[in-house]
Amino acid sequence: MTFEIEVAGRARRVTVEPAGGTDQAGGRFRVVLDDVTCVVDARRTDLGWSIVYEGDRRSLDVAVTQETRGDMLVQFPHVDVRVGVDGRRFRGDPLDGSRSANESHVAAPMPGRVVRVLVKPGDDIAARQGLVIIEAMKMENELVAPRAGRISEVLVSEGQSVEAGRLLVRLE
Amino acid sequence: MKLLVANRGEIAVRIIRACREMGLGAVAVYSDCDRDALHVRTADEACHIGPSPAAESYLSIDRLVAAAVASGATLVHPGYGFLAENAAFASACQRAGLTFVGPSPDVIRLMGDKHSAREAAVRAGVPVVPGTAQFFGVNASDEVVITAAEQIGYPLLVKAVAGGGGKGMRAVSKPADLPSALRMARSEAAAAFGDGGIYLERRLDTPRHIEVQLLADAHGTVVPFVERECSIQRRHQKVVEESPSPVVGEHLRRELTEAAAAIARTVGYTNAGTIEFLLDSAGRFYFLEMNTRLQVEHPITEAVTGVDLVVWQIRVALGERLTVPAEQALTPRGHAIECRIYAEDPDRGFMPAPGLVRALTVPGGPSVRDDRGVTAGFEIPVFYDSLIAKLVVWGETRESAIARLKRALNEYRVVGVSTTLPFFRWLVEQPAFAEGAFSTTYLDGVLAARQGRPFREPSSQDEQDAVVAAAVAAWSASHGATTAPSTEDLGTWRRAARLDSLR
Numbered sequence: 001m002t003f004e005i006e007v008a009g010r011a012r013r014v015t016v017e018p019a020g021g022t023d024q025a026g027g028r029f030r031v032v033l034d035d036v037t038c039v040v041d042a043r044r045t046d047l048g049w050s051i052v053y054e055g056d057r058r059s060l061d062v063a064v065t066q067e068t069r070g071d072m073l074v075q076f077p078h079v080d081v082r083v084g085v086d087g088r089r090f091r092g093d094p095l096d097g098s099r100s101a102n103e104s105h106v107a108a109p110m111p112g113r114v115v116r117v118l119v120k121p122g123d124d125i126a127a128r129q130g131l132v133i134i135e136a137m138k139m140e141n142e143l144v145a146p147r148a149g150r151i152s153e154v155l156v157s158e159g160q161s162v163e164a165g166r167l168l169v170r171l172e
Numbered sequence: 173m174k175l176l177v178a179n180r181g182e183i184a185v186r187i188i189r190a191c192r193e194m195g196l197g198a199v200a201v202y203s204d205c206d207r208d209a210l211h212v213r214t215a216d217e218a219c220h221i222g223p224s225p226a227a228e229s230y231l232s233i234d235r236l237v238a239a240a241v242a243s244g245a246t247l248v249h250p251g252y253g254f255l256a257e258n259a260a261f262a263s264a265c266q267r268a269g270l271t272f273v274g275p276s277p278d279v280i281r282l283m284g285d286k287h288s289a290r291e292a293a294v295r296a297g298v299p300v301v302p303g304t305a306q307f308f309g310v311n312a313s314d315e316v317v318i319t320a321a322e323q324i325g326y327p328l329l330v331k332a333v334a335g336g337g338g339k340g341m342r343a344v345s346k347p348a349d350l351p352s353a354l355r356m357a358r359s360e361a362a363a364a365f366g367d368g369g370i371y372l373e374r375r376l377d378t379p380r381h382i383e384v385q386l387l388a389d390a391h392g393t394v395v396p397f398v399e400r401e402c403s404i405q406r407r408h409q410k411v412v413e414e415s416p417s418p419v420v421g422e423h424l425r426r427e428l429t430e431a432a433a434a435i436a437r438t439v440g441y442t443n444a445g446t447i448e449f450l451l452d453s454a455g456r457f458y459f460l461e462m463n464t465r466l467q468v469e470h471p472i473t474e475a476v477t478g479v480d481l482v483v484w485q486i487r488v489a490l491g492e493r494l495t496v497p498a499e500q501a502l503t504p505r506g507h508a509i510e511c512r513i514y515a516e517d518p519d520r521g522f523m524p525a526p527g528l529v530r531a532l533t534v535p536g537g538p539s540v541r542d543d544r545g546v547t548a549g550f551e552i553p554v555f556y557d558s559l560i561a562k563l564v565v566w567g568e569t570r571e572s573a574i575a576r577l578k579r580a581l582n583e584y585r586v587v588g589v590s591t592t593l594p595f596f597r598w599l600v601e602q603p604a605f606a607e608g609a610f611s612t613t614y615l616d617g618v619l620a621a622r623q624g625r626p627f628r629e630p631s632s633q634d635e636q637d638a639v640v641a642a643a644v645a646a647w648s649a650s651h652g653a654t655t656a657p658s659t660e661d662l663g664t665w666r667r668a669a670r671l672d673s674l675r
Contacts, residue, residue, distance in 0.1 A: 003646050007635045016643040024648055031640050042644045046548075047531045047587055049641055062641045063531065063587040072645065074638040077582040078597060079628040081638035085646050109523045111554050115359060133356075137515075137524035137558040138226075138339070140360050 006084040028054075048075075103146040106169045108162045112136030117158055119169065123151045132156065132168045143168065174199055175273070175486065176219075176240040177211070178261075179251030180230060181545030182561060183466070184211035187249045190482040199243045201236060203229035205553040210545055217243055224555045230254045233261050237268045247489065249273040249482075253557060256465040257284050273489040274443050275464050282439055283462040286333050286371060293459035296438040298431045301450060301458040303373035307333055310358065310368040314351050317372070321350055324374050330354055332361030333369035338408030340364060343375060378611035379450040381405065382417055382457065384432035385473045387484050387501075388441045389494040396429035396436075397473050398504045403612050404599070406522065406619065411512050411592070412599065413469040415476050416504040418570060418608030419451070428457060429502060435462065444470075444485045450612075468512065468562065471541055475508035475566040477501055506566055507573040511581070511596045513561040515552045518595035519626045526554040530588030535580035539566040542584075552589055560591065570608070574600060598627040 002015045012034055019028040019039055026043040039054040048064035063075040067082075074081045112134040119131050130142045131151075153170040156162060174197035177184045184200060188211060191198035200215030205224040212218045219239035222229035229235065231254055240248050248265050250273070255261040259281040265272040274280070283289045287307050290300050303324060308317050321328060321344075330353050332340025340361030342353035354370065362368035385397040401417035402410045420428065432447035446467050448460040470481045479496050488494060516522045532548040544561035546552060552560060565580055567573030581597050602618070604610050630638065 001647055001650060003643055005639050005642050005646075007639055008630070012639060014639055014643045016647045018647075024651055026644075026648070029644055029647065031643055033636065033639055033643075036636075038640065040640060040644070042641075044648075047533060047585055049644060051637075051641060051644070060637055060641070061585075062637075063585055064641055064645045065530065065587055066645075066649075072642050074641050075585065075587065076634060076637065077585065079630045079634050080594065081630045081634055083638055083642045085642055109517075109520060110526060112524075115363075116355075135363060136554055137526065137556065138364060139524065139558075140356065140363075141521075141523055 003086055005086075007081060104171050105167050106131055106143055106146065106171075108134060108164055108166045108168055109143070110134070110136045110141075111164050112141070112162060114156050114158055114160045114162060114168075115140060117154060117156065119151045119154065121151050121153055125149060125151060125171075134162065145171070147171070173197065173247070174217075174243060174245040175247040175249055176201065176236070176243060176245035176270075177215070177249050177251065178230070178236045178240075179249070179254055179256075180206055180209060180211055180556065182543045182559065183251040183253075183468070183545075185214050185545055186543050187251060187482055188214045190480065190486065193480075194483060194486060196247070196486070197245075199240070199245050201230070201239050203555070205551070205555065209550060210547050213547075219243060224553060226254065226555060230556075233258075233264045236261070237264050237270070240265070240270050241268055245270070247271045247273055247486065249486070250465065252463075252465050252468055257463070259284065271489050273485050275441055275445065279439055279441055280464045283441075283445075283464050284334065286331065286335070286461060289462055290459070292439050293435050296431070296434040298435055298459045299457070301373050301376065301460060303328075303371065307369055307371045310362070314354060317354060317370075318347065318350055321347065321372055324372055327375040329373045329375050330357045330370055331373055332357060332365060332367070333371055334365035334367040335361060338405070340370070341408045343408075376450055376452050376458075378613055379403075379452050380417070380419065380610075381410070381448065381460075381612050382420065382428065382451045383446050383448040383467075384429050385444070385446050385467065385470065385481070386432055386436055386441075387444050387481070387488065387494055387496065388436050389488045390442050390491055391493050393494045394433045394436045394441070395494055395496050395498055395501050396433045397477060397479070397501045399425060399428055400469055400472060402469065403610050404605075404615050405612050406615050408612075410469065411615070412509065412596070413472055414507065414509040414570070414573075415472040416507065424455065424457075425502065431457070431459070435459065443488050444481055453611075468559070469510050471543060471562060471564040472508040472510045475539075475541070475564060476504040476506060478505065506568045507570040508564060508566045509573050509577050510562055510564045511577070512559055512592075513563060513584070513586075513596070514592045515558045515560050515589050516592055517590035518592050519624070520590075521624065522592070522595075524554070524558045525590040526552045526558070527589040528552075529560075529586060531585070532587070533583065533585040534561075535563065535583035537580075537583075539576060540580045541565070560586075574606065594627045 005014050015032040017030050019030040021027040041052045043050045049062045051060045065073040115135045116133040125145045127148045128144045132143045149171040152172040176199040177187045188198040198215045200212045200218040201221045202212045203224045221235040250256040259277040262272045262277040327345045330342045340357045342357045344353045358368040380403040388394040400415045402413045404412040446463045449457040451457045515525045517525045528551045534542045541564040546560045565576040
């Protein structure tokens with residue numbers, strides 16, 4: 001089977017075929033990635049997969065989590081890598097304004113209660129200026145502007161409970 | 173004899189373990205969302221005490237006392253947080269004929285009030301941090317506070333009178349920032365402690381946070397323990413603690429522990445408590461506050477002294493004499509470090525990250541202790557503190573403890589929710605950490621300088637490995653299996669939960 005797998009903004013064509021003793025629980029696979037061919041022995045585990053490369057014998061204990069359809073979080077002991085499978089590109093978290101200069105909204109990253117709204121429509125704001133304070137897990141968390149701009153809309157009020165992903169503020 | 177644990181999470185599990193070892197029955201309490209929590213599963217008996225919001229369950233004095241009485245428990249351990257430093261709770265236990273595992277209500281009240289605690293330290297001959305002797309109630313106007321702030325000078329700290337754990341505390345470096353800091357501190361303090369009163373304190377230049385654990389019995393014996401260093405803090409919340417401090421020698425240790433014991437004797441303290449000090453760069457120390465309860469970081473003291481603090485809390489509460497040798501308590505054996513693992517996303521400004529723990533691997537091996545309140549399959553609630561586990565390692569030297577910590581951090585795997593593990597893996601590689609060259613302002617400074625850069629960035633080898641793993645997972649998924657633990661795939665995490673419980 002051939003998949004298009006995107007990692008770190010680069011899409012790669014990957015072909016994976018069973019290479020002996022393979023079923024849903026794992027077995028040997030031949031993986032062709034760009035010009036590189038490798039053979040791995042992959043077995044399902046409580047976390048995801050145990051992968052041993054034939055050749056250099058490297059052993060990887062990998063946690064694989066299907067996030068939204070197509071996006072996968074691949075976790076090694078020392079680092080996490082996000083990948084997109086088959087055109088479902090990993091775009092960064094849409095709720096996280098701080099990573100993108102073009103974000104036009106700020107959403108609640110977790111469920112909580114709005115304890116304070118610090119801006120109103122028409123306000124000019126600087127990058128990283130506080131917009132809304134949400135209380136969750138006993139801490140007040142100040143959500144900041146992803147970029148400088150003007151507030152076009154405030155969609156919540158103080159005291160309101162919000163779910164994760166709820167839009168709070170729109171920027172012009 | 174039974175003991176009711178008036179708490180949840182890792183500390184409830186910790187206390188239940190002490191009960192087991194002492195042959196006491198352990199009674200857990202739980203709110204709606206905690207029915208399948210680890211502390212309930214670990215206990216001998218469990219009482220439902222109300223809805224998920226803490227105010228209606230873990231903070232409800234009436235319900236906790238009623239649960240204790242109904243279960244036939246004669247002892248109540250409050251843990252830390254919630255009602256642990258609430259004098260009214262200790263009094264209510266007394267009135268109901270229950271033994272509260274902690275100091276008397278009068279001492280909780282005295283040392284819980286920052287004002288009278290400062291006065292007690294002064295009476296004991298211990299220096300205090302310069303600040304206002306004045307306390308500002310909820311109705312004090314901003315103008316009054318601003319005038320007082322001018323007398324102390326900037327930078328300063330706004331702190332909650334009823335505070336603790338960094339809640340209701342804000343650092344202010346210039347007058348213009350004071351009104352918003354006041355607002356945040358007051359509302360946070362009111363929400364966390366039901367008291368919006370605040371006070372001001374001079375902020376020392378690059379101080380270290382050093383604290384002294386002590387135990388005291390009802391017969392006048394006070395035993396102070398080797399110090400803990402808790403300078404690595406984020407927004408005034410401790411994230412890493414170690415014992416002994418890399419900068420405290422025997423002479424300073426004697427001074428610090430004698431000062432702590434003097435304060436405890438001055439107020440007639442009983443049970444476990446901790447005196448917190450700030451240590452300035454000239455080696456002068458100042459009383460900061462006293463915590464009249466068990467501390468989150470108590471395991472590092474246990475690791476270097478071999479004394480079980482929770483067992484002694486219970487024995488002292490039962491009226492036993494404290495027989496821990498002073499020499500044993502003051503002489504550190506090796507070095508211990510604790511990391512507080514929170515369900516927070518370090519790459520998103522440490523935002524809380526509640527949710528379902530889908531799979532879990534905990535570190536083991538020599539001298540590694542994992543005090544944890546969650547299991548695979550547990551949904552971390554949004555209602556409480558986000559601490560999910562404390563990883564404690566011991567080594568013969570500080571250097572070997574750090575090597576062991578790095579090893580254990582890479583063994584620790586939490587799947588399903590973001591945790592602060594990637595942050596710790598980064599922190600332990602920092603030269604300042606290896607050298608022990610930090611103050612309470614260190615972490616906030618380096619975090620601000622990083623400007624949100626991810627703590628661990630994959631190498632091209634990691635990316636290639638991830639593609640291979642994803643390809644195998646995608647192949648498996650398209651052949652009828654689910655890729656791995658996913659929200660729709662309850663079977664996998666149930667299996668994971670079973671594996672975890674067998675471990």
